[in-house]
Amino acid sequence: MGQILGTGRVHVNRPVGGALTDPAGPPGYRRTVSVLVLLLSVGAACCLGFGFVFQQDAARRAPLSDFLSPRLLLDLMRVPSWLAGLGLMVCGMVLGALALGQGEVSVVEPLLATNLLFAMALSRYRTGQPLGRQGWGGLCLLAGGVTAFLLAGEPRGGEAVTAPLRHWLVIGVVAGLAMILTASARHPRTRGAPVLLGLAAGLLYGLQDALTRVSGERLADGGWAALLSGWQPYSVLVLGVTGLLLVQSAFEAGPLRMSLPALTAAQPLAGIVCGIGFLGDQVRTDTGALAWQAVGLAAIVAGIVLLGLHPAMPEGKERHGSTAADRLMLDGPHDSG
Secondary structure (H helix, E strand, O other): OOOOOOOOOOEOOOOOOOOOOOOOOOOOHHHHHHHHHHHHHHHHHHHHHHHHHHHHHHHOOOOHHHOOOHHHHHHHOOOHHHHHHHHHHHHHHHHHHHHHHHOOHHHHHHHHOOHHHHHHHHHHHHHOOOOHHHHHHHHHHHHHHHHHHHHHHOOEOOEOOOOHHHHHHHHHHHHHHHHHHHHHOOOOOOOOHHHHHHHHHHHHHHHHHHHHHHHHHHHHHHHHHHHHOOOHHHHHHHHHHHHHHHHHHHHHHOOHHHHHHHHHHHHHHHHHHHHHHHOOOEOOOOHHHHHHHHHHHHHHHHHHHHHHOOOOOOOOOOOOOOOHHHHHHHHOOHHHO
């Protein structure tokens, strides 16, 4: 009654591991589920990180006349390396959806943020650049921040919020902020355009992850008929395509070190807000736990920034001031290979 997300449930009895359990279930069941969520989330992060590197390598060669236009995606579909990156990204999204089906958004999202570690590893392999203190520091901050947030917050399922106003308020704030960021970066030569678009895409992906979990619950509760009769799966598709366009435009407008940290930082924050805001996720709220959660989130963001600015991350071409015709002459048509 009045639950616009239409999950069909008001109380979701999920442990930290994420699956529905019976408190009297067999010993070790929760630990098994937690390991499954961990493996799915880290596997998703690996695919996403590798995919982003391949996509940016192709997108940086695209003509800036396609910036924020669907033509950009059509143009990139002719590039084999971009298609490989897209395939990895799709695999990551599928694994992420499976993780969200077993665990809470507030658990899965911080783990997905480790995709930057895998992007860093691939970039380091391709450039031969050592990690150094900056790389190791960023790695420790990101890994330690994820660990601190999960241990301090102990995210778990609870009662889903039934107030439609709160649902739409959270969704509207996240989507509206993404629109404002996109409007602020509507030209590729806008200062900070890759960062703004990365933030906007991250917000949409965090919202997409939350609605993916809702879609999974509808499928589990009522089958395909219940899933296809709701608006959530179609919103997931729209958010996915829109986020993809924003990401590729960010990759096109500047180096990976500008866009990927913003994307990686915004996605878990938006996902956690949605999880707590309308999906019923709960975290510990005592003073000590909240303080450590804040420290953990701050460490995640700091680690992401340090890794994103590392010299091993691809810089891309500096193309401001060149024409689309000049770039096409330098790079060649995308369908030539």
